[in-house]
Amino acid sequence: MFEAKVFINQREGGEYYLLGLRVSENLAKKFLPGQFLKIRVSSTLDPLFPRPFTIHAIEGSKLYLLYRVVGKGTQILSKILPEEELKILGPLGKPFPEIKEPYIICAGGAGIAGFGYLLQKTSHLPLKIFYGVRTKEELVRVNFYEKFHVSLTLVTEDGSYGTKGLVTEALEEELENKFKKYKPCLLACGPLPMLKSVLKVAKKYQLKTFLVLETFLACGTGFCRGCVIPLRKGGYTHLCIEGPTFLAEELDLERVFS
Ligand SMILES: Cc1cc2nc3c(=O)[nH]c(=O)nc-3n(C[C@H](O)[C@H](O)[C@H](O)COP(=O)(O)OP(=O)(O)OC[C@H]3O[C@@H](n4cnc5c(N)ncnc54)[C@H](O)[C@@H]3O)c2cc1C
Ligand code: FES
Numbered sequence: 001m002f003e004a005k006v007f008i009n010q011r012e013g014g015e016y017y018l019l020g021l022r023v024s025e026n027l028a029k030k031f032l033p034g035q036f037l038k039i040r041v042s043s044t045l046d047p048l049f050p051r052p053f054t055i056h057a058i059e060g061s062k063l064y065l066l067y068r069v070v071g072k073g074t075q076i077l078s079k080i081l082p083e084e085e086l087k088i089l090g091p092l093g094k095p096f097p098e099i100k101e102p103y104i105i106c107a108g109g110a111g112i113a114g115f116g117y118l119l120q121k122t123s124h125l126p127l128k129i130f131y132g133v134r135t136k137e138e139l140v141r142v143n144f145y146e147k148f149h150v151s152l153t154l155v156t157e158d159g160s161y162g163t164k165g166l167v168t169e170a171l172e173e174e175l176e177n178k179f180k181k182y183k184p185c186l187l188a189c190g191p192l193p194m195l196k197s198v199l200k201v202a203k204k205y206q207l208k209t210f211l212v213l214e215t216f217l218a219c220g221t222g223f224c225r226g227c228v229i230p231l232r233k234g235g236y237t238h239l240c241i242e243g244p245t246f247l248a249e250e251l252d253l254e255r256v257f258s
């Protein structure tokens with residue numbers, strides 16, 4: 001557990017906030033893309049568990065998180081002011097796997113957050129990023145993603161900006177048109193229904209797929225078994241230790257999505 005001083009906590013659009021924490025440069029270097037940390041948002045027992053967030057970006061000793069306000073913990077977090085100190089646990093989990101093939105990122109809502117740091121650190125950029133939200137106010141940090149000169153397809157469900165529809169429909173259209181030219185693997189993060197649709201598309205085109213599962217976590221350190229994920233070969237793995245990114249074919253997907 002370490003303490004970090006907040007230097008920015010600003011609304012980016014919709015219910016999305018950018019939180020900036022100042023830590024030592026040595027500590028910042030320990031975080032790898034795909035890993036996460038847990039923030040204790042209250043000094044009382046409610047909420048009891050620190051809340052998990054993926055690293056969105058790192059600049060020297062500045063560590064950025066991008067989060068969506070969904071409940072009590074994130075509401076409390078959104079009220080934290082610059083200069084306040086937060087208790088943090090991390091780095092936690094495993095980094096994104098090293099993908100050697102061409103790959104496409106598919107992100108829904110807050111699922112985009114962790115890919116920022118991936119773009120900052122990787123020399124093997126994705127072919128494309130599909131980023132979908134409900135409406136244009138929720139498209140956040142687009143300028144930041146554009147800096148990496150990766151093809152970025154913005155998708156809104158209501159058509160208020162970019163391509164209209166679901167992000168997985170845009171992904172499928174891309175594969176339908178370009179699939180014969182290349183066979184990418186997929187790296188997807190977003191709500192479970194979105195991930196389920198990604199898997200349907202992946203199955204249709206037989207694409208290797210990595211899922212970033214940002215589901216429920218309790219202790220975050222392997223003790224409580226509150227985050228177990230059923231495996232296809234039988235048994236379980238811990239999201240907080242072995243995740244949050246998994247090769248889809250290794251999971252018992254029916255039970256993961258039930
Ligand atoms: C490894 C990991 C990394 C994450 N990274 C990010 C990130 O970078 N940015 C971000 O915005 N969020 C991220 N999340 C999700 C974030 O941790 C939750 O949204 C947050 O803990 C909710 O806390 P809360 O107290 O505000 O909501 P709660 O009061 O706990 O819940 C409010 C509502 O949201 C639902 N909910 C809570 N947690 C989740 C969840 N994980 N997935 C779907 N629904 C949920 C509950 O069922 C409930 O309906 C991550 C989760 C994990 C496990
Ligand atoms: S959250 Fe407790 S074991 Fe993973």
